[in-house]
Amino acid sequence: MILRPQWRSWLVRGGYALSLFGGVLTLQLAGALLGLDALVSGFVIPGLLLALVVAVYTAFLFAQARGRDFWQSPLLPVHMIVHSLMAGAAMFILLDGAGLVSIGGQLTTLFVAAIAANLIVLAIELYITHPTADAKAVVKMILHGQYRQEFWTVVLACNALPALALYLDPTNAITQVLAAVLVLWGIYRLEKIWIEAPQRIALA
Amino acid sequence: MPSIIEKLAESIGLIPKLHHGEPLLDRLQPGSALTNYPPPEQWDNWTEYEAKAWPRREQKTYDIVPTTCFNCESACGLLAYVDKANGQVRKFEGNPYHPGSRGRNCAKGPATINQINDPDRILYPLKRDGKRGDGKWTRVSWDEALDDIAGRIRKALQEKRHNEIAYHVGRPGHEGYMDRVLQSWGIDGHNSHTNICSSGARFGYAIWHGHDRPSPDHAHARVILLISAHLESGHYFNPHAQRIIEGKMNGAKLVVMDPRLSNTASLADHWLPTYPGSEAAVLLAMAQVIIDAGLYNREYLENWVNWQQWLETEFPGEAVVFENFIEKMRAAYADYTPEFAEKESGVKAAVIREVAIEIGKAGTRFATHNWRSAGSGNLGGWAVARCLHFLNVLTGSVGTEGGTSPNDWNKFHPTFFDKPPAQKFWNELHFPKEYPLAFFEMSFLLPHFLKDKRGRMDTYFTRVFNPVWTYPDGFMWMEALSDEEAVGCHIALTPTWSETAYFADYVLPMGLASERHDLNSYETHSGTWIAFRQPVLREVARRQGKDPQFTYEVNPGEVWEEDEFWIQLSWRIDPDGSLGIKKHFESPYRPGECVTVDEYYQYIFEHTKGLPETAAKEGLSALEYMRKYGAYVVEESEYKKNEYAIDAKALEGAVTDPKTGVITKNGKAIGVEVQGKACVGFPTPSRKQEFFSPTMIDWKWPEYKIPTYLKSHIHPDEIDYEKGEFPLLPTFRLPVLIHSRSGNAKWLYEIANRNPIWMHPSDAARLGVDTGSLVRVYTEIGHFVDKVWVTEGMKPGVLACSHHLGRWRRPQDAPGNRWATATVNIQADGKGGYSMKTMRGIEPFKSTDKDSARIFWSDGGVHQNITFPVHPDPISGMHCWHQKVRLEKAHDTDQYGDIFVDTNKSMEVYRKWLAMARPAPGPDNLRRPLWMKRALRPVDEAFYF
Numbered sequence A: 001m002i003l004r005p006q007w008r009s010w011l012v013r014g015g016y017a018l019s020l021f022g023g024v025l026t027l028q029l030a031g032a033l034l035g036l037d038a039l040v041s042g043f044v045i046p047g048l049l050l051a052l053v054v055a056v057y058t059a060f061l062f063a064q065a066r067g068r069d070f071w072q073s074p075l076l077p078v079h080m081i082v083h084s085l086m087a088g089a090a091m092f093i094l095l096d097g098a099g100l101v102s103i104g105g106q107l108t109t110l111f112v113a114a115i116a117a118n119l120i121v122l123a124i125e126l127y128i129t130h131p132t133a134d135a136k137a138v139v140k141m142i143l144h145g146q147y148r149q150e151f152w153t154v155v156l157a158c159n160a161l162p163a164l165a166l167y168l169d170p171t172n173a174i175t176q177v178l179a180a181v182l183v184l185w186g187i188y189r190l191e192k193i194w195i196e197a198p199q200r201i202a203l204a
Numbered sequence B: 001m002p003s004i005i006e007k008l009a010e011s012i013g014l015i016p017k018l019h020h021g022e023p024l025l026d027r028l029q030p031g032s033a034l035t036n037y038p039p040p041e042q043w044d045n046w047t048e049y050e051a052k053a054w055p056r057r058e059q060k061t062y063d064i065v066p067t068t069c070f071n072c073e074s075a076c077g078l079l080a081y082v083d084k085a086n087g088q089v090r091k092f093e094g095n096p097y098h099p100g101s102r103g104r105n106c107a108k109g110p111a112t113i114n115q116i117n118d119p120d121r122i123l124y125p126l127k128r129d130g131k132r133g134d135g136k137w138t139r140v141s142w143d144e145a146l147d148d149i150a151g152r153i154r155k156a157l158q159e160k161r162h163n164e165i166a167y168h169v170g171r172p173g174h175e176g177y178m179d180r181v182l183q184s185w186g187i188d189g190h191n192s193h194t195n196i197c198s199s200g201a202r203f204g205y206a207i208w209h210g211h212d213r214p215s216p217d218h219a220h221a222r223v224i225l226l227i228s229a230h231l232e233s234g235h236y237f238n239p240h241a242q243r244i245i246e247g248k249m250n251g252a253k254l255v256v257m258d259p260r261l262s263n264t265a266s267l268a269d270h271w272l273p274t275y276p277g278s279e280a281a282v283l284l285a286m287a288q289v290i291i292d293a294g295l296y297n298r299e300y301l302e303n304w305v306n307w308q309q310w311l312e313t314e315f316p317g318e319a320v321v322f323e324n325f326i327e328k329m330r331a332a333y334a335d336y337t338p339e340f341a342e343k344e345s346g347v348k349a350a351v352i353r354e355v356a357i358e359i360g361k362a363g364t365r366f367a368t369h370n371w372r373s374a375g376s377g378n379l380g381g382w383a384v385a386r387c388l389h390f391l392n393v394l395t396g397s398v399g400t401e402g403g404t405s406p407n408d409w410n411k412f413h414p415t416f417f418d419k420p421p422a423q424k425f426w427n428e429l430h431f432p433k434e435y436p437l438a439f440f441e442m443s444f445l446l447p448h449f450l451k452d453k454r455g456r457m458d459t460y461f462t463r464v465f466n467p468v469w470t471y472p473d474g475f476m477w478m479e480a481l482s483d484e485e486a487v488g489c490h491i492a493l494t495p496t497w498s499e500t501a502y503f504a505d506y507v508l509p510m511g512l513a514s515e516r517h518d519l520n521s522y523e524t525h526s527g528t529w530i531a532f533r534q535p536v537l538r539e540v541a542r543r544q545g546k547d548p549q550f551t552y553e554v555n556p557g558e559v560w561e562e563d564e565f566w567i568q569l570s571w572r573i574d575p576d577g578s579l580g581i582k583k584h585f586e587s588p589y590r591p592g593e594c595v596t597v598d599e600y601y602q603y604i605f606e607h608t609k610g611l612p613e614t615a616a617k618e619g620l621s622a623l624e625y626m627r628k629y630g631a632y633v634v635e636e637s638e639y640k641k642n643e644y645a646i647d648a649k650a651l652e653g654a655v656t657d658p659k660t661g662v663i664t665k666n667g668k669a670i671g672v673e674v675q676g677k678a679c680v681g682f683p684t685p686s687r688k689q690e691f692f693s694p695t696m697i698d699w700k701w702p703e704y705k706i707p708t709y710l711k712s713h714i715h716p717d718e719i720d721y722e723k724g725e726f727p728l729l730p731t732f733r734l735p736v737l738i739h740s741r742s743g744n745a746k747w748l749y750e751i752a753n754r755n756p757i758w759m760h761p762s763d764a765a766r767l768g769v770d771t772g773s774l775v776r777v778y779t780e781i782g783h784f785v786d787k788v789w790v791t792e793g794m795k796p797g798v799l800a801c802s803h804h805l806g807r808w809r810r811p812q813d814a815p816g817n818r819w820a821t822a823t824v825n826i827q828a829d830g831k832g833g834y835s836m837k838t839m840r841g842i843e844p845f846k847s848t849d850k851d852s853a854r855i856f857w858s859d860g861g862v863h864q865n866i867t868f869p870v871h872p873d874p875i876s877g878m879h880c881w882h883q884k885v886r887l888e889k890a891h892d893t894d895q896y897g898d899i900f901v902d903t904n905k906s907m908e909v910y911r912k913w914l915a916m917a918r919p920a921p922g923p924d925n926l927r928r929p930l931w932m933k934r935a936l937r938p939v940d941e942a943f944y945f
């Protein structure tokens, strides 16, 4: 895949983005360890751009599976970005809890905002877009069918509840850590649903 | 072009180097469109890349040889790619020069490669050891087999036991060949599979106009009405599918009657999920709407329907004028309202009206087709084709562009180097007196007749024929074939093992599509063509300057072909010529010597209209042309052949009946005068379309003298849903399989390998079953155990189970078709009861083909047909396939695939249906109306008792 690349495929593009991103991070890590600040700061902008690609390329990769109607949603890239923001914020909160970094109140605000944005994106994805029958069938599976329980658990326990708790008590360290763990778990479960459910539709 | 990264990686040796800078082979066509083929000039030396070697560019050079597919009746063109390096066939693709298939094939065409490479195929002639059916075999030579069989036949002929020799054909398709052979022997020994397939439709068409098959011109139609799934699995699968879609692309409306949401129905503009057996009621309601709306074709009806005969016979004293005919017809069908049809069929009256009006407006561009399906499922199923054709007659779309022609108009009739006289015998084992109108042989009653001691068979050939599995009442076949008194010697001519071959005395391996000669011609569309099936390795040998004497010299093992087999057998039956057989097999080119298969075809092609001239333009003989291209268009589209003038010479000495216009010569009708012109008309007594059938009256069925609707044996009146009863449709075909012939094709079985019971969710809820539930399905003579598949694609209240699946072999049988067969244990209780249990499903096995170890499916389906009794339709002779069944949840001890049958009950049901027949003689002590077609037609005198 890497050595005989087929450039139109997002698998290849994503593969390269991941490799380059990994390279940038490695360099920055080396810079930090060796005290070469220029190396760290010099790669911030390329690192950010690559991080963006790494966060969303899966959406384009899925969209290339033309038979899977649910993945054709124009909101899928937004969905991915929002999830990456949530996951990133959650990780920093956990690192903060472990005393490895120190975060300001703004990150918690961003975290709550990202969760809120996620709920809005989910609502639009599930209630507004998706014109085809196959996509509708997936929506039905998620909201009312076999994924119903898991989906609503994720929405309530891994999105609404942490957001609400942090909104009411943004500085409590225990709340922060619990919220971060729940959100990470929620992302994992939700993406699993997003990957699995559309593939349950028989194509022939 | 490789990217920079790829080039770099190759140059530093990270990945293998695939780009050597050598010139690439031309692509046939840029992109992926299938519009181009290897040009025929290069067919003897064609180079392309080997697909399996990818990404390496491995060049392979082939001889490309045309032949035809042997899997279904369509005989589509194939091109065999024979690898020059090892002399083996690498693959099959479509032959662009074949007028029927036009370069395309269905999945079964290319799968021929699986069949010729099947590790289980029979490679040498085998003779049984031990008792028949014991599964022990010894290899014999072709000479031994030929001499032994020829001796038997010679003895029977000398002892005037002509009726003890029979040839029973499953897959036919070598035009006229066998008729010639059997008539040279002077026997009435032809039997076929027709009456489990198409007699219903054949009778329905024949009673109208003598021709017994339709040839719809789908491509030019405005409305196409299909009864059943013709698009994916109808008669002429691929050629028809192309033309139906062509018609649709040109704007034709597609109307489909089928209780099952088939692929065809899913593409229809109107899907009419009729209750099975109610189709004729719907068609007659449509007729009523068309008549009422004045959308009938007055000119056609007036000129080409025998309405005057109807009025004169049935309404004496009344005015014989066209308006009166319409009035009387209106009255005759007054009860067939769309509302009545809705009651019978479950299809809304408004839809029936709407479709009828569309048909009326399509006028002469109305293409219709019914072949098996409703016509072969129901008691009185022949009425479906009759009522369908009624719509063609009303709209004047018989034989028009975009309409429906008789098949004979688009079918080729070869000229043979020698034509033996018709036989003088009438064989009542095949044409019993109970079924004087049957189309044709009552083949599925053969075991019952044998059990009733109506006769015996000394020598019985089965050709690519598997009644033990395909026919109803398979245990009766097993009994009959095991009875050495009833069947003296059973010779199975077959490319593959089958449930029937296990009960043979000789199993003689015959070639598949690319291993044999045949001449094919089918009415796939408007136009007439011929195609040449040829043993491709023999043709390659010929191109290399070799000249094998017999095809088995080049085929795998000693696989032969029937054409040469019959010539050699006939020659040996009559070595000294005293029986008068030998002379029919003497070469037309080398007097006194035995004809070769090449000479046989050379003569036909030299006498095919226009072929020698076309061939000469390329500097080829007619035979060389057919070897090169594999097909030839004999006639482009021709319509309205009934209006052809009788040629002046034929008219000499003919007389015209002043009242009916029928023109006769030497007592035989040859045409009819219409609008002052002597036309050939149709091959009926009136030489017209017979709306009114005096034949039906003469042969004791006056109630059906005009197109009528009959209630089927599975009419809702007969079904008690409270008791778990249902009608079961066991006939529908899957697009990738073909009866029991596809069991040796791994690709096909990989796609389709089970046959669950289709059931609507409402029925499943009522019975408390779900997809995968095991159920016991009781028929009149036993039961089978199968799984349920719940689907909205089935009409509520109707069940269906597909054909082709549930193949088996017993532990003692030679391993055959292991891609498709389960191993079963059959037990007889000695009182006529038989049970079958699956011991092992389909399993992976080690063989020369690595794929055999990769078989991932274990389910091969359930053999439902063996639990069906015979249902001979008293008129058409069709086996009425649909079953009234009763469903129960499976019992605790039941296992998937279990079967039980009581053959005593088989005989009871057989007698019950036999009693419904109205036996010959008909008028003048006839066995059968003289004007009707008959397979292997004997001399006219034999028609009289």
Ligand code: SF4
Residues within 6 Å of the ligand: B069, B070, B071, B072, B073, B074, B075, B076, B101, B104, B105, B106, B107, B108, B109, B110, B236, B237, B238, B239
């Ligand atoms: S329709 Fe399919 S099976 Fe039939 S002859 Fe053509 S390719 Fe063969």
